[in-house]
Amino acid sequence: MNLERKIVGILGGGQLGRMSALAAARLGIKVYIYCPEEDSPASQVAARTFIGAYEDKKKLKEFADSVDVISYEFENIPVETVRYLQKIKPVYPDDRLLEIAQHRPTEKKFLNDIGIATARWGVASKAADIDAVMSEMKIAHAILKTTRMGYDGKGQTKFVHGDDAKEAWKRLGGGELIIEELVDFVCEISVIIARDKLGQTAIYGPILNEHRHHILAKSTIPAPIPQEISDNARAMTRLLADAVDLVGVLALEMFITRDGHLLANEIAPRTHNSGHWTIDACAVSQFEQHIRTVAGMPVGTPARHSDAIMFNLIGMDAKKTSRWIEMKNACLHLYGKDEIKEGRKMGHVTILSPLKNPA
Ligand code: AMP
Secondary structure (H helix, E strand, O other), rough: OOOOOOOOEEEEOOHHHHHHHHHHHOOOOOEEEEOOOOOOOOOOOOEEEOOOOOOHHHHHHHHHOOOOOEOOOOOOOOOHHHHHHHHOOOEEHHHHHHHHHOOHHHHHHHHOOOOOOOOEEEEEEOOHHHHHHHHHHHEEEEEEEEOOOOOOOOOEEEOOOOOOOHHHHHOOOOOOOEEEEEOOOOEEEEEEEEEEEOOOEEEEEEEEEEEEEEEEEEEEEEEOOOOOHHHHHHHHHHHHHHHHOOOEEEEEEEEEEEEOOOOEEEEEEEOOOHHHOHHEEOOHHHHHHHHHHOOOOOOOOOOEEEEEEEEEHHHHHHOHHHHHHOOOOOEEEEEOOOOOOOOOOOOEEEEEEEEOOOO
16 A cells, blocks of 8 residues: 655745745655745755746646646746646635735735725725825825835835825835824734635744844744734634635734734735744644645644744845854844845744643
């Protein structure tokens, strides 16, 4: 008798794909990567890589034919690519979640429609709309964001009513913008959820997230926030996962406002940087959940055996690893990227400490 060994295909070659491939290897599952770059962080540890453009149907078909199921590790894969692949093999999460997560107004509307609060928002399709929409929203301070392709603070700028709208419009690329009310928040948190085909879920967090130059710098678990807010954040994330009939992993990023409310900011339809500590502080990491759920296995326990703080190693931080190597409770992860660039995520380190509240 043979053990059934699945092959999971992952679109994207970054560190999230790398860590999912490593988790898959532990389960005896092979990962094939599809990405445009040679020697990507994920393909360095994957069983096989298909190098091709996300629009190359011939190459995509070859990839799809060689795997059992397909997933993705970043959200800027064209939705058409996922729709094409879905005709050949199952893709998890499916095109609907990807489409929602790729376009900020669609994302905000979807969240609001299922009862999840966000910052108030409007859309400007030309520079002259910005002040008019802000007047209508009765706000003086806003964040303008490109509706697509924004990440790590790219494609966004603060804007005060009456600022030079034409200049801001041009600086953000001259396309459709979302105008969000500037939220007065005390902190930013995220919750990560894995959901399997039977609808069973495993939840990590809330996690407290601190950014430097708009890039995640530090994540702390547990987040030192009131229990009620924590329960609400988890409930909101579960509501979202059920609403999109998630198979796979997603993260919901949220603000806690000064007056104690939760506002959702962004959905990541994939594993999330704020969950990297799960590799070292849990028996089952977010990456193992990713592989399990898309490969048709049940979710595993998200229980933590340690508390944790994760620091991202960004740019030159990757050169200063000796202190982490010497530290007994530090778990160092480097992503196999040769070239150090400012703002580039090169690795992370997770510092473990005994559980303060083992309940
Ligand atoms: P995003 O690209 O939407 O994840 O935004 C990047 C960062 O900008 C967030 O992590 C926040 O620190 C900040 N930010 C985004 N939207 C708002 C908002 N409406 N009000 C205040 N700060 C925001």
